[in-house]
Amino acid sequence: MRLALSTVGCAVALICLTACDPPGKPGPEEIAPSEVTDFKTLFSQNCSGCHGPNGQKGPGRILNDAVYLAVIPKDTLKHVIVFGREGTAMPPWAMSEGGPLTPQQVDALVDGIESWKKPVSAPAGAELPSYAESTPGDPVNGKRLFGRGCFACHGPGARVGSVTDPSYLSLSTNQNLRTSIIVGRSDLGMPNYRFLNAGHALNDQDVSDLVAYLASLRPTESAMGNTK
Template identity: 45%
Template sequence: MNRWCIAFVVSAAMLGSACSHSPGRPAADSAVIPPNEVMDFQTLYARNCSACHGRNGKGGAAIPLSDPVFLAIIGNPVIRRTAAIGVPGTPMPAFAQSAGGMLTDEQIDAIVAGIRSWAKPELFGGEVLPAYSATEPGDAHRGVEAYGTYCAKCHGPDGRGGSNAGSIVDGSYLALTSNQYLRTVVIIGRPELGAPDWRNNVPGRSMSPEDISNVVAWLASQRPQFPGPPSLNPSVGTATRTIP
């Protein structure tokens, strides 16, 4: 090979090397992963769950998904169903593609597995925990007494707020929550907000399964039929409520 050929080969190699490292050229490992192929739990959770449930499953407006009591009473099938199809009538949307969402079944499974990894079953040993779902409907009339015993100290005698907590009979709040949500909060509390779980509302006296169901029944009975701000209906001259 003459010197001109050698010079040409060397120049071509240098040019190719320079192009592969030129400014603005994407690196081999910088390819964007299509949204439906993302399987990392932290990424999926941050993009789809953290806005409501908080970073790392706590501190948000919705149920703290990393709460040990919550994870001790709820099963993976319920978590998966809720993530997939949402909860109609509440702010919880459906995330599965089959229900109109953006996530594949495999991504839903990854989220469920990641949430389950936060569980701490060792905290409860052989303790008998309340059932996640009620087996029998509660009694709203008996719920008045149970509420007075376990809840009124913080939320006030009529549920409209006290010195330590706000109203839990607000019509808009109740319209946005399901009975299951109310039951879950009664059981697990909101520790990050200072609300105790079912064991610690009254020192040394846990709520019984009947107490829990009865309080939920009473709260549900306070839910307005037509939530929303009052408005005047000029045709009849009476106050009505407008559904948002």
């Protein structure tokens, strides 16, 4: 009996040596939030609620998309994660900006998202528009292009949500509109820039024109137009 008990005691002590930590110190399964550097964990804890598990099929922008990752410069990707987008649902994530993530965690996210990159080939005449607007857009031409390339899906009564709705536009930056037009939503059935001009590609200026048209429908002059 004595022997049996001490064997049990011994076993418990052994288990505790390997599995139990002194109280107060987080065990191996509960790493302190600031110590997590695994990309998948960081992304699912902080980003997938809006951007979808694995960066797709969320209510917010697709991030796991070859065209998106070909067009967004790495510095810009990092900048958005650090500072967020003021006035939108995208908050700043870096501790330096009042967010929850350390510099190492921000870098792990940037590198992890970049690891989703795949080569994209733009066919002749369908050069990738630039991420940032390079020339001012013309809203009149934008309206015309919208009627040709977007209205069928986004016009009143269409099955997809309206993107001309002032309340939608007041929560979305010009950059977000631009990104959406270039990238589309391959996860939800919106084609990318290559197919949005009556089946042909939109060029850089066309994208700026479409954004200028949508921006002209915002109820008031807001900060949405000049965010990085």
